[in-house]
Amino acid sequence: MRYLKASLILTALLMSSSFAQNSTYANPILPGWHSDPSCTFVPEEDNTFFCTTSSFLTVPGIPIYASKDLVNWKLASDVVTRVAQMPEIANSTSQTQQDGLWASTIRYRKGKFYLLTSYVSMYPDFGFKGLLFTTEDIYSDKAWSEPLRFEIGDIDPDIFWEEDGTAYISYAGVSQTTLDLETGKTGPSYRIWNGTGAGLPEGPHIYKKDGWYYLCIGEGGTELGHQQVIARSKNVTGPFEGYSGNPILTNKNTTEYFQTVGHADLFQDGNDNWWGVALATRSGPAWRVYPMGRETVLFPVTWKEGEWPILEPVRGRMSGWELPQPSRSIPGYGPYVSAPDRIDFAPGTSIPRHFLFWRFPKSDSFTVSPPERPFSLRLTPSRHNITGLGSTGESVEQTAITLITRRQSHTYFIYSVDVSFAPTKEGEEVGVTVFLTQYQHIDLGIVLLRVSGKLIPHLRFQTTLLDDLNTPATQNVTVPETVTRALPRLKNNRVRLQIQAVNDTHYILSAALSGQDKFDFSQQAEAVLVSGGTGRFTGKCPLDEML
Ligand SMILES: *[C@@H]1O[C@H](CO)[C@@H](O)[C@H](O)[C@H]1NC(C)=O
Ligand SMILES: *[C@@H]1O[C@H](CO)[C@@H](O)[C@H](O)[C@H]1NC(C)=O
Ligand SMILES: *[C@@H]1O[C@H](CO)[C@@H](O)[C@H](O)[C@H]1NC(C)=O
Ligand SMILES: *[C@@H]1O[C@H](CO)[C@@H](O)[C@H](O)[C@H]1NC(C)=O
Ligand SMILES: *[C@@H]1O[C@H](CO)[C@@H](O)[C@H](O)[C@H]1NC(C)=O
Ligand SMILES: *[C@@H]1O[C@H](CO)[C@@H](O)[C@H](O)[C@H]1NC(C)=O
Ligand SMILES: *[C@@H]1O[C@H](CO)[C@@H](O)[C@H](O)[C@H]1NC(C)=O
Ligand SMILES: CC(=O)N[C@H]1CO[C@H](CO)[C@@H](O)[C@@H]1O
Numbered sequence: 001m002r003y004l005k006a007s008l009i010l011t012a013l014l015m016s017s018s019f020a021q022n023s024t025y026a027n028p029i030l031p032g033w034h035s036d037p038s039c040t041f042v043p044e045e046d047n048t049f050f051c052t053t054s055s056f057l058t059v060p061g062i063p064i065y066a067s068k069d070l071v072n073w074k075l076a077s078d079v080v081t082r083v084a085q086m087p088e089i090a091n092s093t094s095q096t097q098q099d100g101l102w103a104s105t106i107r108y109r110k111g112k113f114y115l116l117t118s119y120v121s122m123y124p125d126f127g128f129k130g131l132l133f134t135t136e137d138i139y140s141d142k143a144w145s146e147p148l149r150f151e152i153g154d155i156d157p158d159i160f161w162e163e164d165g166t167a168y169i170s171y172a173g174v175s176q177t178t179l180d181l182e183t184g185k186t187g188p189s190y191r192i193w194n195g196t197g198a199g200l201p202e203g204p205h206i207y208k209k210d211g212w213y214y215l216c217i218g219e220g221g222t223e224l225g226h227q228q229v230i231a232r233s234k235n236v237t238g239p240f241e242g243y244s245g246n247p248i249l250t251n252k253n254t255t256e257y258f259q260t261v262g263h264a265d266l267f268q269d270g271n272d273n274w275w276g277v278a279l280a281t282r283s284g285p286a287w288r289v290y291p292m293g294r295e296t297v298l299f300p301v302t303w304k305e306g307e308w309p310i311l312e313p314v315r316g317r318m319s320g321w322e323l324p325q326p327s328r329s330i331p332g333y334g335p336y337v338s339a340p341d342r343i344d345f346a347p348g349t350s351i352p353r354h355f356l357f358w359r360f361p362k363s364d365s366f367t368v369s370p371p372e373r374p375f376s377l378r379l380t381p382s383r384h385n386i387t388g389l390g391s392t393g394e395s396v397e398q399t400a401i402t403l404i405t406r407r408q409s410h411t412y413f414i415y416s417v418d419v420s421f422a423p424t425k426e427g428e429e430v431g432v433t434v435f436l437t438q439y440q441h442i443d444l445g446i447v448l449l450r451v452s453g454k455l456i457p458h459l460r461f462q463t464t465l466l467d468d469l470n471t472p473a474t475q476n477v478t479v480p481e482t483v484t485r486a487l488p489r490l491k492n493n494r495v496r497l498q499i500q501a502v503n504d505t506h507y508i509l510s511a512a513l514s515g516q517d518k519f520d521f522s523q524q525a526e527a528v529l530v531s532g533g534t535g536r537f538t539g540k541c542p543l544d545e546m547l
Contacts, residue, residue, distance in 0.1 A: 021322065022300075022319050022320055022321060022322060023319070023320065023321065023322050023323040024317065024318065024319045025070070025071055025298070025318055025320075025323060026316060026317060026318070027258065027280070027297040027298060027314060027315065027316055027317075027318055028280065028282075028295035028296055028297045029070065029071065029073060029277070029296055029297065029298045030051065030053065030065060030073060030295060030296035030337055031292070031295055031337065031338055031409040031410065032292050032293075032295060032337075032407035032408055032409030032410075033292060033293040033294065033295065033407055033408075034053040034279075034294070034295050034296040034407075035053055035054045035103075035222075035263070035279045035293065035294035035295075035296075036053060036054040036102065036103035036104070036156075036203065036263050036279055036294075037051050037052070037053050037263070037265060037277040037278065037279060037296040038051065038052055038053075038103070038104055038105045038106045038205070038265045038277075039051040039052075039106065039265055039267050039277050040106055040107055040108055040267055041267050041268060041269055041270070042108045043270065044108070044111070045108070045138065046068075047068065047270050047324070048066050048067065048068055048330070049066070049067045049068070049070060049267070049269075050064055050065070050066055050076065050106055050108075050113070050138060051064070051065045051067075051073070051106070051277060051296065052064050052065070052079075052104050052106045052115060053065075053104075053296060054101065054102055054103050054104065055080070055100065055101050056098060056099070056100035056101060056102070057089055057097070057099060057100040057358055057359050058100075058356040058357065058358060058405075059080065059081075059089065059356065059357045059358075059359060059360050059361075060078030060079075060080060060081045060141065060353070060356070061078060061079060061080030061081075061086065061089070061100070061101050062078060062079035062080050062101055062104060062115065062117065062133075063075055063077075063078050063079075063354075064076045064077050064078070064079065064106070064115075064138060065334075065337065066138070066139075066330050066331075066332070067330070068324055068325075068327035068329070068330060069323055069324045069325060069326050069327050070269070070275065070298060070323055070324065071323060071326065072326065072327065072328050072330075072336055073336065073337045074328075074330045074332060074334050074335070074336050074337070075332070075334025075335060075337070075353055075354055076138055076139050076330070076331075076332050076334060077135075077138060077139055077140055077141050077143075077144065077332070077334075078141050078144075078353070079115055079133050079135075079144045080101065080133075080144070081141045081142075081144070083360050083396070084146065085133075085144075085146055085147060086101070086119065086147070088119055088121075089101070089119075089359050089360065090359065090360045090396045091359070091394060091395055091396045091398075091399050091400075096121075096122040096123050097437035097438055097439055097534045097535060098120075098122055098437075098534075098535075099120060099121045099122055099123075100119065100120065101117055101118075101119055101120075101131075102117065102118055102119075102120045102128075102155050102156070103117065103118075103155065103156045103202075103203055103263065104116060104117035105117075105156075105157060105158045105159055105205065105265070107159055109161060111136055112134055112135070112136050113134060113135050113136070113138050114132065114133075114134055114159055114181075115132070115133040115134070115135075115144075116130070116131070116132050116157040116158070116159050116169070117130075117131050117133075117157065118130055118131060118152060118155045118156065118157060118171075119131060120155060128152060128154065128155050129149055129150075129152070130149065130150040130151060130152035130157050130169070130171075130179075130186075131147040131148070131149060131150075132147060132148040132150065132179070132181065132184070133145050133146075133147050133148075134148075139331050139332040148181070148184045149184055150169075150179055150184040150185075150186055151186050152169070152171055152177075152186070153171065153173065153175055153177075153189050154171045154172040154173045154175065154202075155171065155172045155202065156171050156172045156202050156203045156204065157169050157170070157171045158170045158171065158204050158205045158206060159179070160205075160206040160207075160208075160213075160236060162236055166178055167179045167180075167181055168206065168236055168237070169186070170192065170204040170205075170206055170215070171204065172200075172201065172202035172203070172204070173191060173201060173202075174191070174192050174193045174194070174195065174201050174202075174204045174215065174217055175189050175190060175191050175192060176189065176190060176192045176237060176238075177189040177190075190237070190238075192215065192237065192238040192239070192240055193215055193217070193231050193238065193240040193242070195217060195219050195229060195242075196219060196229050196242055196246050196247070198219040198220040198225065198227060198229070198247075199219065199220060199221065200218075200219060200220060200221045201217050201218075201219050202217065202218050202219070202263070203217055203218040203262075203263040203264075204216070204217045205217075205264075205265050205266070206236065207266060208236075209303065210305050210306050211234065212232045212233070212234065212306075213232060213233050213234070213235065213236045213240075214230060214231070214232045214309075215230065215231045215232065215233070215238075215240045216228065216229075216230045216248075216264060216265075216266060217229060217230075217231075218262040218263040218264065218278075219247070219262070220250075220252070220262070222260060222262065222263065222279065222294065223260055223287070224252055224259055224260060224285065224287055225252050226250065226252065226259075226260045226261060226262035226263070226279075227246075227247035227249065227250035227252060227261075227262050228247055228248055228249035228250065228261075228262050228263075228264045228278065228311065229242065229243070229246040229247050229248065230242075230243050230246065230248050230308065230309070231243065232308075243308050245308060248308070248309065248310070248311050249261060249262065249264060249276070249278065249299070249311040249313070249314070250262065251280070251313065251314060254285070255284070255285055256284070256285075256313075256314075256315065257282055257283075257284050257316060258280040258281070258282060258297065258314050258315065258316065259280065259281050259282075259283050259284065259285060259287055260279065260280055260281040260283075260287075260294060261278050261279070261280045261297070261313075261314045262278055262279065263278055263279045264276045264277060264278040264311070265277055265278075266301055266303075266309065269321070269324065270324065271321070271322070273300070273321035273322075274300070274301035274302070274303045274309065274321075275298060275299070275300055275301055275320070275321070276298070276299050276300075276301050276311055277296055277297065277298055277299075278296075278297055278299070278314065279294040279295065279296060279297070280294065280295060280296075280297045280314055281293065281294050281295070282295065282411075283531075288528055288531065289504065289505050289526075289527050289528045289531050290531045290532070291408060291434075291436070291527040291530045291531050292407075292408050292409070292411070293535070297314045298318070299311055299312045299313070299314055299318065299320065300312050300318070300319075300320025300321050333353060334353050334354065335352065335353070335354055337354075337409065338409055338410065341406065344375050345368050345369050345375055345376055345377045346369060346374075346375055347369040347374050347375070348369070349368055349369070350368060351366060351368060351377070351404070352406075354406060354407070355404055355405065355406050356404075356405045356406065356407070357403060357404060357405070358386075358401060358403050358405070358435075358438065359396075359399075359400065359401075360396060360400070361400050361401075361402070361403075361404075362380070362382070362396060362397060362400040362402075364380055365379065365380050365382065365400065365402045366378070366379060366380075366402075366404060367380075373420075376420070377404075379402050379404075379430065380402060381402060381428060382400055382401045382402040382403075383398065384399065384401055385401070385429065386401050386403050386433060386435065386438060386441065386443075387438050387439065387441075387464050387466070388401055388438045401438075403433075403435070405435060408501070410501075411501060411504050412501050412502075412503075412504075413500070413501050414498065414499075414500045414501075415432070415498065415499045415500070416496055416497065416498035416499075417432055417496070417497050417498075418494060418495075418496050419431070419446065419494070419495050419496070419497055420492065420493050420494050421446050421457065421493055421495070422493055423446075423447075423448040423455075423457060424448075425448065426448055426449070426450050426455055427447065427448065427449075428447065428448050429445040429446065429447035429448070429460070430445060430446055431443055431444050431445025431446060431447075431460075431497060432444055432445075432497045432498075432499055432509070433445075434499060434507055434509070434525070434529075434530050435530070436530040436531075436533070436534070436535035437533075437534045437535040439464065439465070439466040439533075439534040440464065440465055440466070440529070440530060440533050440534050440535055441463070441464050441530070442462075442463045442464075442480075442507065442509065442525045442529060442530065443460070443461070443462050443463070443464070444459070444460070444461050444497055444499070444509040444510075444511065444523070445459070445460050445462070446458070446459060446460075446487065446495060446497075447460045447484075449484065451486065456486050456487070457486075457487045458484045458485060458486050458487060459483075459484065459485045459487060459495075459511050459521050460482065460483070460484045461480070461482065461483045461484075461509060461521075461523040462482045462483075463479055463480055463482075463525060463529060465479060465529065465533075466534070477526055477528045477529060478526065479529070480523060480524070480525050483523055485521060487513070488513070488516065488519070490513060490514075490516075491515070492514065494513075494514050495511055495512070495513055495514075496511065496512045496513075496514070497509075497510075497511055498510050498511070498512070501527070502524075504527070505526060505527050505528070506524050506525070506526055506527060507524065507525050507526075507527060508522055508523070508524050509522070509523050509524075509525065510522040510523070
C-alpha cells in the first residue's frame with residue numbers, strides 16, 4: 001500500500017512538471033511596422049504587459065499595446081493625439097520622411113507610466129529633443145500629458161530610478177545624465193560605455209539585478225549588422241564592463257528569414273521569468289523585399305543569479321517559458337493587432353484607432369458618416385497630392401494631405417475600398433495607395449483628365465519614386481509604367497479599388513465596377529518598390545488617398 005501511495009505522488013509530481021512545460025508561439029508578436037520596441041510588465045495594472053514602438057511622422061503617435069499573455073496584443077492608447085503635444089509634426093517643418101518620434105522607453109513607477117522619447121529632425125543637421133510623456137490612465141489617449149521637454153545629447157532615452165529616487169537618463173552613445181522629472185532640468189552628461197566597437201551604440205536600457213547594473217544596447221546599425229550587446233557595473237554611473245560573450249543576440253551572418261535583430265528591451269513576467277523584445281525584418285539575408293519594415297519579436301531570456309543573461313535567437317517559431325493563460329480580456333477600445341478589418345463607418349462611430357495619418361490632418365479632411373451619405377467616410381481634397389512638396393514651416397492648412405492608412409500587418413492580404421467620386425476639377429483624384437513615404441508609393445486612383453477638351457474620369461495606375469533610391473533594396477527593380485483608362489459612364493459612380501499581396505514579392509492593384517462584370521483593370525507592382533529607400537526606418541501602409 002505504501003508503495004502505491006508513493007507512486008501516486010510521483011505521478012502527481014510528473015503531471016505538475018508537465019503543466020509547467022515550455023510554451024511555443026510565433027513571431028512577430030506585433031506584425032507590420034513596429035520598430036524599436038520597449039515593454040514593461042505591470043502587476044498593479046492587473047498583471048498586464050505594455051509595449052510601445054516608434055511612430056516617426058505618423059499620427060496618432062507612439063502606440064501603446066497591452067497584453068495579458070504576450071500573444072494577444074491590443075492597442076491600449078496613443079500617446080500623441082493632439083497638435084499641441086507635438087506642433088513639430090503638424091506641418092512641413094519636418095523636412096525628411098524619417099523625421100519625427102523615434103525610439104521610446106516605457107516604464108511604470110508608483111502609479112504612473114513614463115514614456116521617454118526623442119523628436120528627431122534630419123535636415124539640415126541631425127537634431128533631437130528629449131521628451132517625457134506621463135499618464136495615470138494607460139487606456140486613455142486624452143490622459144497622456146503634454147511632453148516635458150529636456151536637453152539630450154543623442155537619441156533613444158532610457159530611464160532608470162536609483163533607490164534614492166534619482167532618475168538616470170541613458171541615451172545613444174552611450175551617455176548618461178540625471179533628469180528632474182518636474183522641471184526637465186538635466187545634470188552634467190558623461191559617457192558610460194562605448195559599446196564593443198561594432199558602431200552606433202544605441203537604444204540603451206539599464207536593469208538592476210543581483211547587485212549589478214546591466215546596460216543592454218543595440219549596436220551595428222539597425223540593418224543587417226544589427227546586434228544586441230551588454231555590459232555591467234556595480235554603479236549605475238559606470239564604469240561599465242562589456243561581456244566577453246557579446247553579442248548576446250543577433251541574426252547577422254545567418255540565412256534566417258528574420259534579419260536586423262536588435263534594439264532589445266528585457267522584462268520579467270508574473271512568474272519572474274525573463275523575456276525580451278527586439279525589432280526584426282522579415283527579409284532573409286538578401287534584405288531586398290521587406291515592405292512591412294521592422295517588426296516586434298519576442299524571445300525568452302534565461303538569467304541566472306549573478307550571471308549574464310542568455311537570449312534565445314529570434315526565429316518564426318519560438319519555444320520558451322510557459323506563457324500566461326491566453327486572455328482577451330483587456331480593457332479599452334483598440335483592436336487586436338492582427339485582427340482583420342471590415343469597416344463601414346456607421347453613424348456615431350469614429351475613425352478606427354489603428355488608422356494612421358502622415359502628420360496631423362486638417363480637422364475637416366475626414367468626416368465619418370456625413371448626413372448626406374451615412375455609412376461612409378467623406379474625404380475633403382487637399383491642396384497637395386500625397387507626394388506633398390510643401391515648403392518648410394508652411395502651416396498645416398497649406399501642407400496637410402488627405403491620406404488615411406493602416407499598416408500592412410500580414411504578408412498576404414486583400415484590401416478593398418468602395419469609392420464614390422464626383423470630381424469637378426481637372427486633376428482631382430481619389431484612390432488607394434501602397435504607401436511607404438510621400439516619396440515612395442504605388443497608387444491606383446480615379447482622376448479627372450481632359451481628353452479633347454472634355455473632362456473624363458479615368459482610372460490611373462502610377463508609381464512615385466523620388467530621391468535617395470539608389471539603395472540595394474531598390475536596385476534592379478522594374479518601375480511599372482503609368483496606365484490610364486477612361487471609365488465608362490457609371491450609374492452610381494461607384495468603383496471598388498483593391499490591393500492584394502498575391503505573394504510575398506508582388507502586389508496587384510485592381511478596379512471593379514458595380515454591375516459591369518466584363519470590365520477588367522489590373523496592374524502589378526513589386527513590393528521591393530516600397531522596401532527601404534526613403535522609408536528605411538518605417539514600413540508600408542495601404543490606404544485611401546485624395547488628391
Ligand atoms: C509648425 O512647426 C513649427 C515648428 O515646430 C511650430 O512652431 C508651428 O507652431 C507649427 N505650425 C502649426 C500650424 O502647428
Ligand atoms: C570612449 O571612447 C573615447 C574615445 O576613444 C574615450 O576617450 C573614452 O574614455 C571612452 N569612454 C568609455 C566610457 O569607455
Ligand atoms: C557611483 O559613482 C558615483 C560617481 O562616480 C559616486 O559618486 C558614487 O559614490 C558611486 N556609488 C557607489 C555605490 O559606489
Ligand atoms: C524553457 O525555456 C527556457 C527559456 O528559453 C529555457 O531556459 C529552458 O531550458 C527551457 N526548458 C525546457 C525544458 O526546454
Ligand atoms: C503630385 O504633385 C507633385 C507636385 O505638384 C507633382 O510633381 C506630381 O507629379 C504629383 N503626383 C501625382 C501622382 O499626381
Ligand atoms: C542587380 O543586377 C546585376 C546584374 O544582374 C547584379 O550583378 C547585381 O548583383 C544586382 N544587384 C542587386 C542588389 O540585386
Ligand atoms: C508573384 O506574383 C507575381 C504577380 O502575379 C508573379 O509575376 C510572380 O511570378 C509571382 N512570384 C512567385 C515566386 O510566384
Ligand atoms: C551583415 C554582416 O555583418 N556581415 C558580416 C558577416 O561576416 C563577415 C566576415 O566576418 C563580415 O565581413 C560581414 O560584414
